Amino acid sequence: MKQTMVLVAAIAVFCLSGAAEAAAPDAASARAFVQKLYAHYPSPANGPFFNPTDKDAPSVFDPGLIAAFREDARLSKGEVGFVDADPLCQCQDDGGMTTKIASVTLKGANAADVTVDLLFPGGKANPLTLHLVTVNGNWRVYDLSAPDTKSYRADLMKANKNAAAGH
16 A cells, blocks of 8 residues: 555656646747737637737736736726737737747746737838746746837836826
8 A cells, every 4th residue: 555655656746747847938838829829910800809908918918017007007097098009019900910930039947038020911020029927837928129119018117107197
């Protein structure tokens, strides 16, 4: 009986360690996360509609950025605040948009940068870098940057601070 318990415990430890290794963040899982995000684009004509800064935010962004989106909505009191477009497509209308992942770079054990080329009909590629972190073992967007935006997160926090101060 004692040998059976030891064997069962050893198998459980082996299985759990294998599951932990399989769930470890890597470049392939970062790429898969971003591919899943952009599978929502362009939006289907009759829904369901993906709303990354509201109802779908927990599956997209880290908790700090979600809190900043909510604060922006609260401070804007029903008007348009800082968040006036979908940050993932940098647009208000994603009609015809396609995407191509240009690069994936791991930044330590729990962070990655994924650069995506946003392609709109008749236009050139607009690069957007998603700065990812892991939250409870899952990739989430911590920040975004583009050629004209060093840090979307910093800009949003600054806008919230100014709005709260009445500026």
